[in-house]
Amino acid sequence: MQFNSFTEVLAMGGYGAYVWSSVAIVFAVLLMLIVHSCTAKNRTLRLLRIEQERADKISQAKVANAQALFDKK
Amino acid sequence: MWKWLHPYAKAETAYNLCYRLLPYFSWLAAITLIAGSIWGLLYAPADYQQGDSFRIIYFHVPTAIWSMGAYTSMAICGMVGIVWQIKNAELAVYAIAPVGAAFTFLALVTGAVWGKPMWGAWWVWDARLTSELILLFLYLGVIALYNSFEDKRTAARAASILAIVGVVNVPIIHYSVEWWNTLHQGASITKFDKPSISPDMLWPLLLNIAGFLFILAAITCLRLANQILINDARRPWVKALVEQSSTEATSLVKGK
Numbered sequence: 151m152q153f154n155s156f157t158e159v160l161a162m163g164g165y166g167a168y169v170w171s172s173v174a175i176v177f178a179v180l181l182m183l184i185v186h187s188c189t190a191k192n193r194t195l196r197l198l199r200i201e202q203e204r205a206d207k208i209s210q211a212k213v214a215n216a217q218a219l220f221d222k223k
Numbered sequence: 224m225w226k227w228l229h230p231y232a233k234a235e236t237a238y239n240l241c242y243r244l245l246p247y248f249s250w251l252a253a254i255t256l257i258a259g260s261i262w263g264l265l266y267a268p269a270d271y272q273q274g275d276s277f278r279i280i281y282f283h284v285p286t287a288i289w290s291m292g293a294y295t296s297m298a299i300c301g302m303v304g305i306v307w308q309i310k311n312a313e314l315a316v317y318a319i320a321p322v323g324a325a326f327t328f329l330a331l332v333t334g335a336v337w338g339k340p341m342w343g344a345w346w347v348w349d350a351r352l353t354s355e356l357i358l359l360f361l362y363l364g365v366i367a368l369y370n371s372f373e374d375k376r377t378a379a380r381a382a383s384i385l386a387i388v389g390v391v392n393v394p395i396i397h398y399s400v401e402w403w404n405t406l407h408q409g410a411s412i413t414k415f416d417k418p419s420i421s422p423d424m425l426w427p428l429l430l431n432i433a434g435f436l437f438i439l440a441a442i443t444c445l446r447l448a449n450q451i452l453i454n455d456a457r458r459p460w461v462k463a464l465v466e467q468s469s470t471e472a473t474s475l476v477k478g479k
Binding site: 159164172173175183184188190191192195196202 | 260448
């Protein structure tokens with residue numbers, strides 16, 4: 151290891167703020183990208199499920215409507 | 224000879240392939256990135272001129288390389304989509320774009336954070352930096368263009384054309400340090416020459432370059448699978464998936 155103590159690791163020869171802030175932003179952005187991509191499938195499935203339920207309801211209502219009209223006659 | 228490729232034009236096969244490849248890419252990315260980052264940050268020797276600030280290279284160079292690599296592959300996908308009308312290729316354009324944009328952003332930010340202590344400025348309007356900034360705008364343009372059409376076929380075609388036209392920027396970025404006088408240093412690794420950096424510093428860099436490639440591949444798999452799902456929403460195989468997810472959701476509720 152190039153460093154003798156943890157404080158030296160943090161200091162990075164005086165460039166600690168620059169080195170560690172860039173490390174932090176790289177992993178923060180990567181993490182955001184990973185989380186957003188991993189949850190994408192569930193979001194899509196939920197959206198499609200809602201759409202499907204809505205379509206089912208509409209078709210059920212249509213059938214009920216037709217039935218009501220038929221009964222009246 | 225190329226017949227084995229044909230089944231992958233089918234959406235469901237491509238979707239399954241994405242999820243089959245995903246674990247390999249994810250594990251390779253995790254291993255190489257963790258090893259490369261720790262090696263580079265703690266064990267590589269300090270630079271004789273730049274001291275420890277040079278360690279930013281382990282994030283700056285991989286993101287910069289793959290910001291261009293992702294753009295090129297996005298443009299190739301766009302080309303394939305337009306020429307051979309392969310829908311999965313069009314979807315891949317939109318799947319790669321956010322990853323490429325994130326990498327470009329990271330290359331610019333880490334470059335600025337490195338530039339401040341070394342050059343004394345966060346930003347200079349230099350050829351390398353400006354052309355990389357244009358790359359970010361091209362990525363954002365592709366994403367915005369794709370989202371601005373209701374009809375996704377038209378959207379994909381427009382975004383693909385922008386991606387193809389924008390590829391002219393990639394060699395400009397690459398050669399900018401040779402064509403113009405610039406503050407940015409020249410290449411540390413070239414394909415044909417011996418690298419101008421010591422092996423102790425080079426190995427962790429190569430590890431991280433591999434790591435960012437694998438994470439690019441992994442995230443692209445995830446996003447492409449999702450795009451295929453959205454695009455095929457009316458197809459029976461997607462409906463079956465939706466059905467399955469809704470029974471899982473209700474069984475979860477009932478389980479409580």
